Amino acid sequence: MVLGALFVIAYGLGRLGKLVKLPAIPIYMLVGLLASPHTGFFPLNFDSGDIELIAIFGLILLLFNLGLEFDQDEFFGNAGRLLISGGTYIVLNMGMGFLFGELVGWGTREALIIAGMVGTSSSAIITKMLIELGRLANNETPAILGATVIGDVFIAIYLAIVSVVLSGKTEFWPVVLQLSIAAVFLVVMFAVARWGARLFSALFRTRDDELFTILFFGLALLFAGLGELIGVTDAIGAFLIGLVLGATRFSGKIERISIPLRDVFAAFFFLNFGLALNIAEFGSVAWLVIIAVVLTVVLNVISGELIALFNRLDARDGINIAAVLMNRGEFTLILATLSLAAGLNQKLEPFAGLYVLIMAILGPVLTANSERIGAALIRPRRRPSKKGRNPVLDEEIGLVDAVTSGQQSDEGDPQDEPSREAVDRVVEEAMRQAGADDSRKQN
Known part of the structure; x- marks a missing residue:
């Protein structure tokens, strides 16, 4: 009953959030925060441990769908251009994020987690915002989607590195071995997705939707467990099997069925994260979160303008790119969950929670208003007029041309033919006005 009440409350707040185009992530977190035993605002006593297992399913399906939606054709067809645009975004944001994390002083492992939190966008929120705002046909949208494709590839590599870092191994050869296992796992799964998807397609030849759903959900859990077993986290295992199934001819059906499942289980994940938060701890990280948001x-803004420059877009398009890529969400919370399981600094949890609450609201608001912001900050370029031409003269000469062409098109009526004197008067008047304009400019 308690869980049902929380979801009904989440539905009501979600309806209000839709009015201002807010994503569901901060809504679910807020409901969990209100129901948290640390808060005392909610009249029901609720233990977050009751839904931890379901929350893990939510994490797995979030990463599974991320891999499922990965566009291999776009990546391999335009790898060079995408690497420049997406790589610029990742290097700039992750690099400065890691530097910020080091300055925080919690430790190098914590700095690596903070870099991922502030340096990676939410592809789910980005795609949803582009659809809801009707911007799929905009000039900057291919550059945005290209950057998210590279971001998804980077997440796979980053998670593999993070899994080794969080394992606590410090000796050289065990670390090299773990990184090698992770690299082999990545390469094999990418190769299967590229050239062996037909083998997996054969598994899904059934008209029974129930068996079809059981199969792909089972594969997601199986590979998540395999990833955990070989030491690269369950998240990356789920992502990679999603990548493989996304390359099969049944990807559309899998996505159609899996999205409602993802949304329900992901709600448990965000709700559970909110339940673990303590508002009293926000004060200790508030100034760090404000710095991270700024x-x-x-x-x-800097990376958005650079991406626009690389793709030959104007500064206004750069503002749109910056606003859309600014959206943060589920991956930040996933990193916080992984870091807490590894025993890192406890302040990462309230830091991630407050950061996502702010960015999951600020990002969509800026995205929805980015075109107006760009119009207010950046004036459109004016085409330069041809040197030596006067607009008044051009207008009068155009009138003469129109009169003359009218004469040529109506040869059957010589009485309508303009006299030579009339044409000369028009030209003289135009020249006189042009000279008068030039004199006023000189004075």
Whole structure:
């Protein structure tokens, strides 16, 4: 009953959030925060441990769908251009994020996690915002989607590195071995997705939707467990099997069925994260979160303009790119969950929670208003007029041309033919006005 009440409350707040185009992530977190035993605002006593297992399913399906939606054709067809655009975004945001994390002083492992939190966008929120705002046909949208494709590839590599870092191994050869296992796992799964998807397609030849659903959900859990077993986290295992199934001819059906499942289980994940938060701990990280938010906005504006420059877009398109890529969400919370399981600094949890609450609201608001912001900050370029031409003269000469062409098109009526004197008077008047304009400019 308690869980049902929480979801009904989440539905009501979600309806209100839709009015201002807010994503569901901060809504679910807010409901969990209100129901948290640390808060005392909610009249029901609720233990977050009751839904931890379901929350893990939510994490797995979030990463599974991320891999499922990965566009291999776009990546392999335009790898060079995408690497320049997406790589610029990742290097700038992750690099400065890691530097910020080091300055925080919690430790190098914590700095690596903070870099991922502030340096990676939410592809789910980005795609949803582009659809809801009707911007799929905009000039800057291919550059945005290209950057998210590279971001998804980077997440796979980043998670593999993070899994080794969080394992606590410090000796050289065990670390090299773990990184090698992760690299082999990545390469094999990418190769299967590229050239062996037909083998997996054969598994899904059934008209029974129930068996079809059981199969892909089972594969997601199986590979998540395999990833955990070989030491690269369950998240990356789920992502990679999603990548493989996304390359099969049944990807559309899998996505159609899996999205409602993802949304329900992901709600448990965000709700459970909110339940673990303590508002009293926000004060200890508030100033760090404010710095992180300002840093995110500044870095996204810079990288957005650079991406626009690389793709031969104008500054207004750069503002749109910056606003859309600024959206943060589920991956930040996933990193916080992984870091807490590894025993890192406890302040990462309230830091991630407050950061996502702010960015999941600020990002969509800026995205929805980015075109107006760009119009207010950047004036459109004016085409330069041809040197030596006067607009008054051009207008009068155009009138003469129109009169003359009218004469040529009506040869059957010589009485309508303009006299030579009339044409000369028009030209003289135009020249006189042009000279008068030039004299006023000189004075």
